[in-house]
Amino acid sequence: MRIQRLTKDAKENLLEDLLKRSPNNYGQYEQGVQEILAHVKEEKDQAVFAYTKKFDHADITADNIKVTEEEIEEAYKEVDPKLVEIIRKALLNIRTYHEKQRQYSWFDSKPDGTILGQKVTPLHRVGVYVPGGKAVYPSSVLMNIVPAKVAGVDEIVMVTPPGKDGKVTPNTLVAAHEAGADVIYKVGGAQAIAALAYGTESIPKVDKIVGPGNIYVALAKKAVYGYVSIDAIAGPSEILVIADETANPRFVAADLLSQAEHDELASAILVTTSEELARKVSDEVDGFLKELSRSEIIRKSLDNYGYILVADTMDDVIDIANEIASEHLEIQTKNPYDVMTKVRNAGAIFIGEYASEPLGDYFAGPNHVLPTNGTAKFFSPLSVDDFIKKSSIIGYSEEALRDIHKDIEAFAEAEQLTAHANSIKVRFEGEE
Amino acid sequence: MRIQRLTKDAKENLLEDLLKRSPNNYGQYEQGVQEILAHVKEEKDQAVFAYTKKFDHADITADNIKVTEEEIEEAYKEVDPKLVEIIRKALLNIRTYHEKQRQYSWFDSKPDGTILGQKVTPLHRVGVYVPGGKAVYPSSVLMNIVPAKVAGVDEIVMVTPPGKDGKVTPNTLVAAHEAGADVIYKVGGAQAIAALAYGTESIPKVDKIVGPGNIYVALAKKAVYGYVSIDAIAGPSEILVIADETANPRFVAADLLSQAEHDELASAILVTTSEELARKVSDEVDGFLKELSRSEIIRKSLDNYGYILVADTMDDVIDIANEIASEHLEIQTKNPYDVMTKVRNAGAIFIGEYASEPLGDYFAGPNHVLPTNGTAKFFSPLSVDDFIKKSSIIGYSEEALRDIHKDIEAFAEAEQLTAHANSIKVRFEGEE
Numbered sequence: 001m002r003i004q005r006l007t008k009d010a011k012e013n014l015l016e017d018l019l020k021r022s023p024n025n026y027g028q029y030e031q032g033v034q035e036i037l038a039h040v041k042e043e044k045d046q047a048v049f050a051y052t053k054k055f056d057h058a059d060i061t062a063d064n065i066k067v068t069e070e071e072i073e074e075a076y077k078e079v080d081p082k083l084v085e086i087i088r089k090a091l092l093n094i095r096t097y098h099e100k101q102r103q104y105s106w107f108d109s110k111p112d113g114t115i116l117g118q119k120v121t122p123l124h125r126v127g128v129y130v131p132g133g134k135a136v137y138p139s140s141v142l143m144n145i146v147p148a149k150v151a152g153v154d155e156i157v158m159v160t161p162p163g164k165d166g167k168v169t170p171n172t173l174v175a176a177h178e179a180g181a182d183v184i185y186k187v188g189g190a191q192a193i194a195a196l197a198y199g200t201e202s203i204p205k206v207d208k209i210v211g212p213g214n215i216y217v218a219l220a221k222k223a224v225y226g227y228v229s230i231d232a233i234a235g236p237s238e239i240l241v242i243a244d245e246t247a248n249p250r251f252v253a254a255d256l257l258s259q260a261e262h263d264e265l266a267s268a269i270l271v272t273t274s275e276e277l278a279r280k281v282s283d284e285v286d287g288f289l290k291e292l293s294r295s296e297i298i299r300k301s302l303d304n305y306g307y308i309l310v311a312d313t314m315d316d317v318i319d320i321a322n323e324i325a326s327e328h329l330e331i332q333t334k335n336p337y338d339v340m341t342k343v344r345n346a347g348a349i350f351i352g353e354y355a356s357e358p359l360g361d362y363f364a365g366p367n368h369v370l371p372t373n374g375t376a377k378f379f380s381p382l383s384v385d386d387f388i389k390k391s392s393i394i395g396y397s398e399e400a401l402r403d404i405h406k407d408i409e410a411f412a413e414a415e416q417l418t419a420h421a422n423s424i425k426v427r428f429e430g431e432e
Numbered sequence: 433m434r435i436q437r438l439t440k441d442a443k444e445n446l447l448e449d450l451l452k453r454s455p456n457n458y459g460q461y462e463q464g465v466q467e468i469l470a471h472v473k474e475e476k477d478q479a480v481f482a483y484t485k486k487f488d489h490a491d492i493t494a495d496n497i498k499v500t501e502e503e504i505e506e507a508y509k510e511v512d513p514k515l516v517e518i519i520r521k522a523l524l525n526i527r528t529y530h531e532k533q534r535q536y537s538w539f540d541s542k543p544d545g546t547i548l549g550q551k552v553t554p555l556h557r558v559g560v561y562v563p564g565g566k567a568v569y570p571s572s573v574l575m576n577i578v579p580a581k582v583a584g585v586d587e588i589v590m591v592t593p594p595g596k597d598g599k600v601t602p603n604t605l606v607a608a609h610e611a612g613a614d615v616i617y618k619v620g621g622a623q624a625i626a627a628l629a630y631g632t633e634s635i636p637k638v639d640k641i642v643g644p645g646n647i648y649v650a651l652a653k654k655a656v657y658g659y660v661s662i663d664a665i666a667g668p669s670e671i672l673v674i675a676d677e678t679a680n681p682r683f684v685a686a687d688l689l690s691q692a693e694h695d696e697l698a699s700a701i702l703v704t705t706s707e708e709l710a711r712k713v714s715d716e717v718d719g720f721l722k723e724l725s726r727s728e729i730i731r732k733s734l735d736n737y738g739y740i741l742v743a744d745t746m747d748d749v750i751d752i753a754n755e756i757a758s759e760h761l762e763i764q765t766k767n768p769y770d771v772m773t774k775v776r777n778a779g780a781i782f783i784g785e786y787a788s789e790p791l792g793d794y795f796a797g798p799n800h801v802l803p804t805n806g807t808a809k810f811f812s813p814l815s816v817d818d819f820i821k822k823s824s825i826i827g828y829s830e831e832a833l834r835d836i837h838k839d840i841e842a843f844a845e846a847e848q849l850t851a852h853a854n855s856i857k858v859r860f861e862g863e864e
Contacts, residue, residue, distance in 0.1 A: 083842065083843070086842055089836075089839060097548055114796075115783070116796060116797055118798075118815075119772075119775075123810055124809065138846070171846065207809045225654065225657060226654060226664075251855075254855040254858045255855045258849075258852045258855040261849060261850070261851035288851075292854060294849075294850060294851060298851065329823075336827075345823075346823050349823050350826050350827075351826065352827055353859075354828045354859060356859065358849075358852040358853070358856055359826065359833065360824070360826050362843045362844065362852075363836055363839065363843070366825075366826055376821070376823070377639045378639040378821055381823070385822075389808070389810055390815065391761075391775070391779060391780060392780040392802075392813050393780075393781050393783065394796050400786070401787075408791060408795050410515065411515070412790055412793075412794065414512070414603065415568065415569050417690075417694075417726075418724055419686070419689040419692070419693035419720075419724050419726060419730065420793060422689065422724060423683075423686040423690040423788045423789065424790055426683060426686045
């Protein structure tokens with residue numbers, strides 16, 4: 001891996017480089033996505049079937065678009081029972097963590113009859129997108145469905161592209177069934193997002209769409225935002241490791257590679273105060289590359305967006321980590337919790353040399369759907385928060401309103417909203 | 433106002449009708465907005481100044497774009513001291529309510545060395561858009577700034593279009609100063625959104641943009657979403673009143689008009705079980721229309737999107753209220769809290785005949801920036817939540833990881849992510 005000093009120039013180049021991976025720079029696909037959205041909105045099922053034929057080469061109709069109980073039973077027969085056991089263990093951890101995120105309605109009352117509060121309501125119906133294709137990720141199914149379940153969503157509608165044979169990968173079906181999907185439709189791509197956003201004869205309109213997908217899916221989600229809600233737009237995966245001279249170079253190297261293997265746009269960055277560690281990690285990376293099955297992807301991703309940066313001080317290291325705002329951030333230093341207190345921006349923070357990133361992908365419990373591409377500056381991991389919404393509660397008595405009615409009237413009149421003022425005034429007509 | 437029976441057809445027509453108000457149907461402005469965004473991204477300040485000249489007819493330069501302390505002092509001299517007092521009282525209520533929304537970092541530890549948690553961090557820099565033009569709303573300034581302040585945002589950057597004289601309305605400046613804006617720039621429209629999203633020589637890039645605006649502002653916000661975060665896209669205002677035979681028709685009528693006066697796209701709907709109330713409210717509306725200063729706007733908005741619907745049962749009333757998912761929902765019935773428990777979708781719920789909607793606009797404390805146009809099905813009022821983000825915390829000891837390392841490796845291998853499996857394996861090399 002390339003090793004660089006963390007100079008001001010190196011920093012600026014790096015930040016600019018990483019932004020090239022943003023889905024905001026894929027304008028050339030937007031026209032095609034808009035066409036798919038418009039077509040599905042208009043023609044509904046027929047458009048969905050036609051696009052599924054075109055893109056997935058599968059014959060899907062109203063009769064077979066919904067995964068049947070038999071298909072799910074079939075899937076269980078094909079999946080290694082040991083994997084089912086592991087999925088159940090992971091599910092327990094994921095549920096336990098997400099239950100701690102629950103938020104509750106509250107109110108505050110005063111003896112004058114004032115009640116102010118906030119009512120928390122789960123979303124009614126949610127769509128979960130699960131990618132198909134080469135890499136099938138049952139873990140992603142769990143991570144998207146569990147927070148919706150814990151939030152209390154009434155109906156979880158999953159969509160995933162079928163193979164040419166019109167079937168869904170067994171691992172995906174088993175994970176969906178274990179996590180608690182209420183219904184699964186065989187449709188993927190922008191056409192699936194359109195179907196969830198507008199509704200078709202077969203697929204009901206949802207309130208929110210979550211789940212990662214390719215660039216077409218990401219752009220389609222962005223386009224329907226406002227019409228329905230969406231989760232953060234997922235970009236390519238990334239890891240940033242903060243390490244000092246106490247870090248184990250073999251662990252650091254292995255962790256960098258775990259993200260680099262995702263795809264050629266994935267980014268793996270080590271920032272360290274130790275030149276020696278930098279060299280050793282680079283050597284370990286070379287060693288692992290000879291063994292790993294996905295080394296071709298890894299090589300490309302490291303060439304594109306892999307960096308080892310050597311900084312003068314730990315404060316400089318933390319600065320660049322905060323500017324990059326990585327999806328995954330590992331802290332492998334002498335006092336990792338000290339460093340954590342200074343981290344502002346990261347999707348998930350892995351602390352200490354045994355908190356390896358894949359632990360979070362599969363097992364620990366926190367969600368692995370995380371903000372990418374610098375969006376950890378303002379977005380959060382997928383959570384129960386994504387599947388609830390709040391309503392303000394305002395209750396006032398005659399007495400409580402009387403105390404302040406003239407102030408409200410004056411404020412409304414200052415804004416020249418006389419009908420606003422009037423709606424307060426009528427309640428005290430003739431009082432003075 | 434038109435009075436209709438709440439039939440299935442009436443319901444469908446109404447829902448379709450209301451959706452016409454959605455900013456998603458204003459595609460014809462998108463091209464222009466995209467041009468402004470691209471131009472500001474490229475030319476920065478120069479583009480901002482040129483657009484401000486073109487749209488606001490004001491001469492703004494790097495030297496006068498930032499509101500000075502002198503300008504703020506000047507503004508205080510022009511604003512009625514009584515209004516300043518009222519703003520301060522309102523601010524106290526708004527702060528008190530929003531303080532209750534604060535969320536805290538938490539963690540959960542086990543004796544085996546596992547620490548799982550969630551770290552809450554305020555956003556670093558936030559942009560608040562404040563509209564100028566005909567209607568100037570200092571209350572909106574308070575509602576957008578206070579939750580950011582309470583969340584602990586480091587820097588609140590306000591933007592608002594200048595008048596032809598290059599000045600900002602005094603009420604706006606005073607409200608901004610009272611609420612705690614750190615800096616105010618004289619720029620509005622899509623060019624202001626672009627400046628906040630990309631940064632210019634004068635205006636720093638922010639992490640999130642909030643605040644209502646016209647269609648250009650709404651489309652610009654939607655376009656930069658993902659690059660920065662935004663609040664929900666604001667549509668025209670709306671009120672829905674649920675009332676039974678116990679409601680005071682004069683209060684109901686006055687409350688409907690308070691929203692209808694906002695603009696011609698505003699919607700005011702009464703749904704009631706009482707035909708008598710329906711008729712009386714309609715009469716009261718006619719009476720008020722003769723007196724109110726904004727009666728021309730009100731007439732148009734009632735013609736467009738004003739309805740009185742008479743339903744057979746309170747359950748039918750609540751059903752349509754949930755389907756419309758109104759920004760403001762008033763419940764004026766015998767047992768309003770009973771009805772509230774059945775309300776799923778509403779921005780703010782006003783309970784009882786003295787909780788008039790404008791009370792919430794100005795004074796009670798809950799935010800008046802609320803989801804519109806049916807988006808209360810999935811969006812929440814603006815709140816402290818909008819100005820924080822979360823990071824997962826994952827700490828594991830060697831012991832804790834050893835217990836589960838084979839499960840994680842097996843899961844990763846089932847997903848064919850061998851480098852993921854490897855990053856766990858290296859930590860227990862040679863153990864067996």
